[in-house]
Amino acid sequence: xxxxxxxxxxxxxxxxxxxxxxxxxxxxxxxxxxxxxxxxxxxxxxxxxxxxxxxxxxxxxxxxxxxxxxxxxxxxxxxxxxxxxxxxxxxxxxxxxx
Amino acid sequence: xxxxxxxxxxxxxxxxxxxxxxxxxxxxxxxxxxxxxxxxxxxxxxxxxxxxxxxxxxxxxxxxxxxxxxxxxxxxxxxxxxxxxxxxxxxxxxxxxxxxxxxxxxxxxxxxxxxxxxxxxxxxxxxxxxxxxxxxxxxxxxxxxxxxxxxxxxxxxxxxxxxxxxxxxxxxxxxxxxxxxxxxxxxxxxxxxxxxxxxxxxxxxxxxxxxxxxxxxxxxxxxxxxxxxxxxxxxxxxxxxxxxxxxxxxxxxxxxxxxxxxxxxxxxxxxxxxxxxxxxxxxxxxxxxxxxxxxxxxxxxxxxxxxxxxxxxxxxxxxxxxxxxxxxxxxxxxxxxxxxxxxxxxxxxxxxxxxxxxxxxxxxxxxxxxxxxxxxxxxxxxxxxxxxxxxxxxxxxxxxxxxxxxxxxxxxxxxxxxxxxxxxxxxxxxxxxxxxxxxxxxxxxxxxxxxxxxxxxxxxxxxxxxxxxxxxxxxxxxxxxxxxxxxxxxxxxxxxxxxxxxxxxxxxxxxxxxxxxx
Numbered sequence: 001x002x003x004x005x006x007x008x009x010x011x012x013x014x015x016x017x018x019x020x021x022x023x024x025x026x027x028x029x030x031x032x033x034x035x036x037x038x039x040x041x042x043x044x045x046x047x048x049x050x051x052x053x054x055x056x057x058x059x060x061x062x063x064x065x066x067x068x069x070x071x072x073x074x075x076x077x078x079x080x081x082x083x084x085x086x087x088x089x090x091x092x093x094x095x096x097x098x
Numbered sequence: 099x100x101x102x103x104x105x106x107x108x109x110x111x112x113x114x115x116x117x118x119x120x121x122x123x124x125x126x127x128x129x130x131x132x133x134x135x136x137x138x139x140x141x142x143x144x145x146x147x148x149x150x151x152x153x154x155x156x157x158x159x160x161x162x163x164x165x166x167x168x169x170x171x172x173x174x175x176x177x178x179x180x181x182x183x184x185x186x187x188x189x190x191x192x193x194x195x196x197x198x199x200x201x202x203x204x205x206x207x208x209x210x211x212x213x214x215x216x217x218x219x220x221x222x223x224x225x226x227x228x229x230x231x232x233x234x235x236x237x238x239x240x241x242x243x244x245x246x247x248x249x250x251x252x253x254x255x256x257x258x259x260x261x262x263x264x265x266x267x268x269x270x271x272x273x274x275x276x277x278x279x280x281x282x283x284x285x286x287x288x289x290x291x292x293x294x295x296x297x298x299x300x301x302x303x304x305x306x307x308x309x310x311x312x313x314x315x316x317x318x319x320x321x322x323x324x325x326x327x328x329x330x331x332x333x334x335x336x337x338x339x340x341x342x343x344x345x346x347x348x349x350x351x352x353x354x355x356x357x358x359x360x361x362x363x364x365x366x367x368x369x370x371x372x373x374x375x376x377x378x379x380x381x382x383x384x385x386x387x388x389x390x391x392x393x394x395x396x397x398x399x400x401x402x403x404x405x406x407x408x409x410x411x412x413x414x415x416x417x418x419x420x421x422x423x424x425x426x427x428x429x430x431x432x433x434x435x436x437x438x439x440x441x442x443x444x445x446x447x448x449x450x451x452x453x454x455x456x457x458x459x460x461x462x463x464x465x466x467x468x469x470x471x472x473x474x475x476x477x478x479x480x481x482x483x484x485x486x487x488x489x490x491x492x493x494x495x496x497x498x499x500x501x502x503x504x505x506x507x508x509x510x511x512x513x514x515x516x517x518x519x520x521x522x523x524x525x526x527x528x529x530x531x532x533x534x535x536x537x538x539x540x541x542x543x544x545x546x547x548x549x550x551x552x553x554x555x556x557x558x559x560x561x562x563x564x565x566x567x568x569x570x571x572x573x574x575x576x577x578x579x580x581x582x583x584x585x586x587x588x589x590x591x592x593x594x595x596x597x598x599x600x601x602x603x604x605x606x607x608x609x610x611x612x613x614x615x616x
Contacts, residue, residue, distance in 0.1 A: 011406075016198075060416055061419055062415075064140065065169055066133050066134050066135050066169060068135050068142045071140075071153055072154055072155070074148065074150040077150045077153045080160075085264055086149065086248075087266075088150060088266050089150070089200070089267070090262055090265075091262065091264075092263075093251070093262050093263065
């Protein structure tokens with residue numbers, strides 16, 4: 001199992017929009033490394049003949065009919081927003097992305 | 099607000115670019131399904147509703163809310179896949195596409211990753227001259243649309259320079275099907291035309307399926323165009339020599355939202371890549387923004403970390419596993435494919451290949467079909483739609499359907515016009531005047547004819563008198579006709595029509611003249 005580098009952690013932190021200090025980065029390398037080691041142990045389990053599973057229940061095709069049900073009013077929808085304007089959620093400016 | 103222009107980059111002359119490089123395209127088309135509710139919740143999907151009036155805890159990503167799949171969304175996806183000749187997965191899952199951007203409040207988009215519902219299809223696309231290009235379809239998968247952001251404070255209305263953004267989540271969660279082509283090779287210089295023809299054919303197909311209103315101007319069908327160039331090898335873009343050349347670096351031009359723009363954007367990117375490569379540079383793999391107004395693309399974000407979406411199977415949704423019986427039942431609901439339908443209509447209408455192609459290229463198939471249904475002859479329906487209305491639509495840079503809808507010109511109007519000609523109330527030139535009047539907003543055809551006083555003179559006496567006068571005034575021509583040179587009759591008909599101020603039936607005038615002279 002490849003070990004986690006400091007750069008890996010910095011990359012993940014960037015993707016997750018979490019700001020980490022240098023000290024936190026160093027600590028996370030260690031903590032995440034422990035988790036990866038544990039997963040590596042799980043990966044040693046004999047899985048021949050066992051199909052991959054993403055859900056614990058053997059269900060498929062759970063659907064609902066295409067029928068409208070009332071949702072929230074705009075007021076209710078916006079009630080938890082830190083800021084709003086023009087009946088829309090107001091969010092900080094977005095840079096260098098589209 | 100200052101007007102910003104996008105000067106664009108250095109481009110190479112298109113023909114020169116194609117003499118040096120071979121273009122390869124890949125198109126991703128997103129189509130919003132016309133379901134009543136969203137893909138994973140029961141919120142309505144009405145276009146143009148008040149901001150944030152069609153939302154619920156699920157599509158707002160509130161804690162604890164759970165998604166449930168819209169059955170009709172899955173059915174539509176399967177029907178689209180089948181219509182594109184795809185295989186339908188026996189078992190597939192949704193996946194979370196993780197990214198942080200306020201247009202998805204969940205911080206992920208529910209999509210499909212390596213298990214699309216449909217894969218491996220094709221669409222045969224007819225080009226302007228009747229040539230067929232086969233577009234191979236990589237996959238069609240289910241996902242959800244994002245919210246709409248309004249960027250406020252910047253000078254351009256775009257993202258750069260915006261001070262804050264306002265988000266409306268009505269669109270977040272509307273079912274989307276993303277249809278992805280395999281690399282489209284071998285089109286050579288016709289690549290831009292192929293791109294446009296593909297999107298057009300796909301639009302026709304989706305419309306025929308009734309799964310979407312496919313309105314590009316409202317964003318219910320959107321196209322991203324991937325373009326790359328590779329060195330040209332040999333003269334045949336489909337030759338083995340050319341196909342062996344590895345693909346170049348591609349750019350993805352986003353939000354190309356009209357058929358005309360698809361062609362223009364692809365053409366622009368080919369010319370831009372060519373200039374970069376010819377100058378010894380390398381094309382940057384990036385997203386480009388298309389600017390409809392100036393006809394150029396500008397750099398968006400560079401593909402890097404932002405593309406690292408950490409897909410994983412959506413734990414809140416169970417797999418979709420359509421039984422083969424379900425798939426076959428849906429296959430039985432497929433409409434006649436648009437290309438087959440066109441062949442049938444051409445036979446029914448008795449059009450030549452060229453005539454049919456003109457009709458298809460003008461986008462007037464449905465208009466003509468409805469006009470014939472309203473009582474016009476196929477010949478008349480084609481003649482009137484491809485005449486002045488098409489000319490004006492072209493001059494306005496619009497397609498005929500949109501243009502006619504804008505003016506309120508309907509197939510019933512054209513049928514009414516034709517009826518007046520058939521009933522000999524109007525002759526051809528009078529009918530043209532009536533059509534001009536309708537296009538200028540003067541009313542329905544009968545109203546325009548009444549208001550303008552256009553009516554063939556049914557007074558046989560007046561016509562006969564005019565015929566007699568004209569024969570008398572032109573003894574030389576009359577003599578020729580008596581000697582058997584019937585072709586000379588045209589000159590006399592012209593004079594009779596002039597004498598009648600155009601308000602006569604030229605056919606009748608001809609009959610009368612010939613009756614007197616032969």
